[in-house]
Amino acid sequence: MTDDLAAQLRPATADDWPAFYRAMSAAFGETPSGPYLDSPPPVAEMDRSLALWDGDRVAVTAGIYSRSLSVPGAVVPCAGITWVTVSPTHRRRGILTEIMRRQLTELHEQQREPVAGLWAAEHPIYGRFGYAPATFRGNLTGRTERLRLRPDVDLGAGRVNIVPAELYRAAAPAVHEQVRRFVPGNLARDDRWWDRLLRDEKEDRDGATERQYLLHNEPDGTVSGYAAYRVKSSWTDRGEPDGTLTVEEVRGTSTSAYASLWKLLLSVDLIRTVRAPMLSPDDPIRQLVTDGRALHVSPLDALWVRLVDVDRALAARRYPAPIDLVIEVRDEFCPWNAGRWRVSGHPAGGYCGRTDLDPDLVLGIEALSAAYLGGVSLATLHAAGRVTEISPGAVTLAATAFSWPVTPWCPDEF
Secondary structure (H helix, E strand, O other): OOHHHHHHOEOOOHHHHHHHHHHHHHHOOOOOOOOOOOOOOOOOOHHHOEEEEEOOEEEEEEEEEEEEEEEOOEEEEEEEEEEEEEOHHHOOOOHHHHHHHHHHHHHHHOOOOOEEEEEOOOOOOHHHHOOEEOOEEOOEEEEHHHOOEOOOOOOOOOEEEEEOHHHHHHHHHHHHHHHHOOOOOOEOOOHHHHHHHOOOOHHHOOOOOOOEEEEEEOOOOOEEEEEEEEEEOOEOOOOOEOEEEEEEEEEEOOHHHHHHHHHHHOOOOOEEEEEEOOOOOOOOHHHHEOOHHHEEOOOEEOEEEEEOOHHHHHHHOOOOOOEEEEEEEEOOOOHHHOEEEEEEEEOOEEEEEEOOOOOOEEEEHHHHHHHOOOOOOHHHHHHOOOEEEOOOOHHHHHHHHHOOOOOOOOOOOO
16 A cells, blocks of 8 residues: 555544445445445444545545454453445555554554454455454254243243333343353444344345344343344235244343243244354253254354453453463564463463563464464364474463353344
8 A cells, every 4th residue: 555545544523424435335335324324324433444545535435333242251452443444446456455454553552452352244245354364153944843941941930021112121131241251252232233233124124024132031020131023924826824933132141031931932823943143152052952864054254353461362262271381473563462472370360471581382463363362273273284393282272261151142233
């Protein structure tokens, strides 16, 4: 990218939003719609955006959301990379590389978020900047006639109720906040993000119903679970019902609450197929049904992670098994990460600092970022030639210490 073009990249303002939004929509093949055509939505942080103008037209866009990410045993600030588009008129000029470099450099120099994350529209783009898939979405599907809960599942004494959006909006956040801290990859949601999540524009329904809401209440009235879903009606040529129910989210603070919500979801009239595209590939529902083959899983990459500062990121998480190793990190894009780091940790804390000691492992930042949340094994990356073992047994030790009992999962696209 030429210095002249790089100098033209600047934060967009609220007044720039209409042109900025048009540019983003055009890049994704969409028509601008919704309530925020003329002014930014509440979640927007225009001071963390970047834009490049071509006359009166915005040709390049990018932005960052300030998010809070659950990682193994802890919660860390995370820069949610978003709005990244480059007009066809400005391709092959190094502009995307400059955006990625500027974002990461500013995060590092300002000592802001130690981790960045994004959802990738196309898989090959972001690996060269150090991002890697760290969570996966399950794309669960099954036919309702084969999906039954195990007879030994304890449904407890609570009750599932169909509720209006207002009651759901008031009760669900407390349940989410209680459970999300224990699931690596989950993101905190303040009021702005809940409002965004629960927007229900007709043009976004793809022919399905309005979103439907469930709450699970304990006998004392305490809300211990919630679910949101849609129904799309369909009929066979023989006049038989063939509807599809799409589960958008289901969370519970106990097995009985979670199972009770699923019992209702699997028993809605006129439904023959249940879909849960955003749930974890290892969701507990797979262990709650009698026929494990009836619920098909087709994992796709979800949240991509990039360690901005290796030392701060690795010191922030916890390690289920003791670790004390030296890793040599290769990171050409963010050279401040390159070199040897001593990583030590246990279930109660972690440390990462520079060292001159010989390395036990050598790996690139992309591999380290993939393994950060505990869902991608360093042993698998080693088998793929992306981790080099120097000290015998180091891969086994590191793979065990970087793992986590709960499969990472991120249900929040941004």
